[in-house]
Amino acid sequence: MGAPLRSLSALRAGSGHALARCVPFCLFIALLALSSTLDLDWLVAGRAALVALALLWFWPGYSELKKPPPAHLGYWLLAG
Numbered sequence: 463m464g465a466p467l468r469s470l471s472a473l474r475a476g477s478g479h480a481l482a483r484c485v486p487f488c489l490f491i492a493l494l495a496l497s498s499t500l501d502l503d504w505l506v507a508g509r510a511a512l513v514a515l516a517l518l519w520f521w522p523g524y525s526e527l528k529k530p531p532p533a534h535l536g537y538w539l540l541a542g
Contacts, residue, residue: 482523486516 493509521527 479523482520485520486513489513489516 490509490513493505493512497505497509
């Protein structure tokens, strides 16, 4: 039939890497289109708040934003 639905917490925890990147962007674009159609000034602040909440919700899935390992001395010498 179809794949069973996973909970949002499972998707948020790292199994939905694409979802963690697409949802905030799609939310921003949808609210941007809505604000251009309705011409509501308060929607700018609402858009920022909703996208910020979506980014915070999916924050555990952004593994590339964690502290990287230190570079070895050889890499520093090669770069210099």
